[in-house]
Amino acid sequence: GAVVSQHPSWVICKSGTSVKIECRSLDFQATTMFWYRQFPKQSLMLMATSNEGSKATYEQGVEKDKFLINHASLTLSTLTVTSAHPEDSSFYICSAVGEKSSYEQYFGPGTRLTVT
Amino acid sequence: AQSVAQPEDQVNVAEGNPLTVKCTYSVSGNPYLFWYVQYPNRGLQFLLKYITGDNLVKGSYGFEAEFNKSQTSFHLKKPSALVSDSALYFCAVRTNTNAGKSTFGDGTTLTVKP
Numbered sequence: 604g605a606v607v608s609q610h611p612s613w614v615i616c617k618s619g620t621s622v623k624i625e626c627r628s629l630d631f632q633a634t635t636m637f638w639y640r641q642f643p644k645q646s647l648m649l650m651a652t653s654n655e656g657s658k659a660t661y662e663q664g665v666e667k668d669k670f671l672i673n674h675a676s677l678t679l680s681t682l683t684v685t686s687a688h689p690e691d692s693s694f695y696i697c698s699a700v701g702e703k704s705s706y707e708q709y710f711g712p713g714t715r716l717t718v719t
Numbered sequence: 720a721q722s723v724a725q726p727e728d729q730v731n732v733a734e735g736n737p738l739t740v741k742c743t744y745s746v747s748g749n750p751y752l753f754w755y756v757q758y759p760n761r762g763l764q765f766l767l768k769y770i771t772g773d774n775l776v777k778g779s780y781g782f783e784a785e786f787n788k789s790q791t792s793f794h795l796k797k798p799s800a801l802v803s804d805s806a807l808y809f810c811a812v813r814t815n816t817n818a819g820k821s822t823f824g825d826g827t828t829l830t831v832k833p
Contacts, residue, residue, distance in 0.1 A: 609762075635819060646809065646825045647763075696762050700819060706751055706770055708821060712762040 606630055607699050609711035616687055616718055623683045624714045626697030632677035633699035637708065638670075641694040653680045687718040721746040723812050725824035732800045733832055740795040740827045742784075742810030752793040753811040753821070754784055763809065769793060780804070800831045 606629040616622050626636055635654050639647040651672050653659045659672035669691075671683040680699075684691055694715050698708040722745045732738045744750055751770050755763040767778025769786040777783045784795045793810060807828050813821040 607762075637820070644807075644826075644828075646823045649820060652820065694760070698763075706768065707765065708753075709765070710755070710763040713760070715760060 605701065605707070605709045607633075607697065607709045607711040609695075609697055609714050611714060612712060613715040614717070616716070618688055618718055619686055621683055621685045622687055622716060623681055624695055624697075624716075626680045626682070626699070626711050628678045628699045628701070628709070631699075631701040631709075633680075633701060634677065635700040636674060636680040637698045637700075638672060638680070638682050639696045639698070641696060641713075643694075647696060650682075684716065687716070689718045692716055692718045721750075721812055721814065721822045723810050723822050723824035725808075725810055725827045727827050728825070729828045729830065731830045731832065734802050735799050738795075738797050738800040738804070738829065738831070740808050740810075740829060742793045742795065742824060743791050744793060744810070744812040745791060746812055746814055748814045748816065751813050751815070752784075752786060753813075754778065754782070754793075754795050755809045755811065757807045757809065757826075766795070766808075800829075802831050802833050805829055805831045 608627045610625045638650045641647050650665045651659045651661045653672050653674040655674045655677050674680040696713045697711045724743045753768045754766040769776050774786040807826050809826050810824040811821045
């Protein structure tokens with residue numbers, strides 16, 4: 604149980620286009636989802652916290668208009684990178700906290716974004 | 720503010736030897752502590768957690784960790800390392816406040832040599 608999926612697992616897009624990444628909790632309802640960004644050989648940087656039915660809370664320094672987050676249901680959150688640039692290339696990871704246990708975060712497998 | 724320190728970027732051990740990956744933390748209030756492992760181009764896999772109770776917690780793949788409140792540490796250990804344990808390990812801390820956000824350490828790369 605407690606599986607989180609991400610789609611796509613990798614994506615290449617051209618500079619100036621937008622890319623949507625989906626994060627789904629497959630077998631539980633996620634009250635909260637988190638979006639992280641990870642650079643090579645570095646730690647996870649929290650971008651935003653997403654609660655179902657409400658606006659995401661962004662960390663300081665993260666552009667809200669560039670990284671659009673929508674938590675439409677208790678099993679789905681999406682991250683849209685708008686007008687992507689090469690510096691947005693990174694590994695994006697989501698995690699979900701279940702309604703039954705607020706202690707554990709379940710992580711998705713990550714999405715590798717490359718902007719050319 | 721909460722923080723996590725993993726003082727070693729790299730840990731090298733020989734297969735069959737015990738391993739320790741260090742983690743210290745700083746929080747206001749009671750900490751919830753976690754260890755995760757990450758393989759290349761993959762997400763994080765949960766290894767173990769400390770919420771309350773026994774200071775020694777056992778997790779997946781033979782790993783264990785000891786919560787030491789006085790030293791604010793939560794070192795990851797395994798009695799006998801395997802080559803397949805080679806990966807990137809992250810320690811994380813959160814509390815029941817701060818919207819449940821976890822703070823991660825910078826990670827420690829474990830290399831187990833045959």
